Amino acid sequence: SKTPVGFIGLGNMGNPMAKNLVKHGYPVIAYDVFPEACKEFQDLGAQVTESPADVAEKADRIITMLPSSPNVIEVYTGANGILKKVKKGSLLIDSSTIDPAVSKELAKAVEKMGAVFMDAPVSGGVGAARAANLTFMVGGVEQEFDAAKELLTCMGSNIVYCGEVGTGQAAKICNNMLLAISMIGTAETMNLGIRLGLDPKVLAKILNISSGRCWSSDTYNPVPGVMEGVPSANNYQGGFGTTLMAKDLGLAQISATNTKTPVPLGSQAHQIYRMMCAKGYALKDFSAVFQFLREEETF
Ligand code: NAD
Incomplete structure (x- = not known):
């Protein structure tokens, strides 16, 4: 059976994206600051947690889909952030659209913890997210691309490797x-x-x-x-x-x-x-x- 995938940020885009992971049989560990956003996932059998750190404790692959750079920084480096509990060898994929300089900084911090960070922002709106028809633009270490692709193909139809971290953004x-x-x-x-x-x-x-x-x-x-x-x-x-x-x-x-x-x-x-x-x-x-x-x- 498949190992759990963490999903943080269950808004307009994150909601249908995480549902497509559930559809493909991945146990989803969900978190959103807005508790209403998680309710639906509880009903779908996903495990809802209290913080990004909790997600990192329970899953070694995590996708984030947050509004902007400050939210992503908070979720990674905040008091109850992913980095507080991230396991060695974890794969952390950020699909939010943020400043590429922030992606690079986060990649460094994640690497220090012995884990891997990739930026993978998307093109295509809510309709494409529902239809698992998104385009993912992926930046990061090329050897990790296949591992990221395994998850991203559940949510998108075009997964393009762009180059080093930040180039997806x-x-x-x-x-x-x-x-x-x-x-x-x-x-x-x-x-x-x-x-x-x-x-x-x-x-x-x-x-x-x-x-x-x-x-x-x-x-x-x-x-x-x-x-x-x-x-x-x-x-x-x-x-x-x-x-x-x-x-x-x-x-x-x-x-x-x-x-x-x-x-x-x-x-x-x-x-x-x-x-x-x-x-x-x-x-x-x-x-x-x-x-x-x-x-x-x-x-
Ligand atoms: P959204 O505002 O609908 O969803 C963001 C979710 O993140 C919300 O549920 C919010 O509660 C949650 N959140 C915010 N701060 C948080 C925190 N600190 N911890 C946990 N959860 C937190 O936004 P969206 O439309 O889903 O867009 C997400 C990203 O995707 C953005 O960067 C956007 O630019 C990009 N994007 C959106 C579209 C689109 O058509 N909507 C298309 C392509 C890319």
């Missing part, structure tokens, strides 16, 4: 910076076309067979009424939250500063998503930038 941050830029570009373009008298469906159709085509125009169009089954068709509910996009763009800015890399459009995108958070769009899907750009002048 690097790939994720780069992807999301481009996604934000293309989403804003699609939204402002669609808005201009509409104000020039074009039917948004006709404009989208033309973009999607022309050189302006991108994922934001053909798979996740931000204009209500152009596509079905996307957040713009449902008042921008669900999907990928504007706060999370703002966080990822902030990470891209930190990385760009650290490497002296000019990212003018990434900076602009970061500011736009920050403004949206401040103006009541925080919990809407990030494609709501279309709505934000449509706000009428009131003075």
